[in-house]
Amino acid sequence: METGFIKQTVEALFSKMLARAQFEKISDLTDDGLLTLDFSTEEPHLLVGTEGKTILALNHIVRKIFEKECEKREWKKMSFLVDINGYQKKRIQELKNRAQVMAERARFFKSSVECAPMNPYERMIVHSFFTNIADIQTESVGVGKDRRVVIKYVEQLGISL
Template sequence: MTDTTPGTKGTDTLTRLEQEGEIAADYLEGLLDIADLDGDIDMDVEADRAAVSIISDATSRDLQKLVGRDGEVLEALQELTRLAVHRETGDRSRLMLDIAGFRARKREQLTQIGAKAAEEAKGTGKPVKLDPMTPFERKVVHDAVAAAGLRSESEGEEPQRRVVVLPA
């Protein structure tokens, strides 16, 4: 039964996201055991979504296998983890998975790309089209462009969807 007391909606959301994180952590621990890989699982709630990270004390060379080339394996594992959460809860999950700090490093790079594109659009007064990106990458770039005071939009069809930074 859902609590309908005024002011509890935020608490319910946090509890739901924490539950998603727990389900995801259990799923990923099983995966690490099957693959015979060492890694610790860290859970958090960031920007209204569950965030789960697999980190390692040792050189994260083993975990790089779970990241893959340019994060391709990481993306697939994130989708599988979301499906595991969906199977348990019946709700679609927006869970974000990071492995060995790959997404954190990628986020920094993408923020710089977005800021640089915003500066270029401001300087030239013309739209700046970026290379095709994943939904995660586009979101980070859109946020960086907005922080620079400009608008951006996505155009094209997956997997060739790209961000276009619009001048003021």
């Protein structure tokens, strides 16, 4: 099964990194069906890294290995996330909370608000978060490490706030 392959790949990478982590469970993280493979460890600093850079790199590597395996075995591609001690879940929730505050600011001032620079995954989370909110639109601007999301208030006809 695909999730078994992902779990084995992650465990093999942990072993090569000389990091000990215990597989906990597979769960749905978001409404759009993103699967999360939860691991726990007593040494999260090794696997999460500064500002989550190690866990982002780990997810990227595992995703690339999985994509190659999907081509070989004709598996259906799926979205997943490797999480260590709940770091990713907390990070996503913090990101959504900050985006919500920025959206409230955009509504209050009836203008656009620029967020801090984000990596592609974080930008995708913010864009997805506002998908079904009629009076808010998002757009990515900038290049490279300075790429960020702009949250825009869009006045709705016939609706007064």
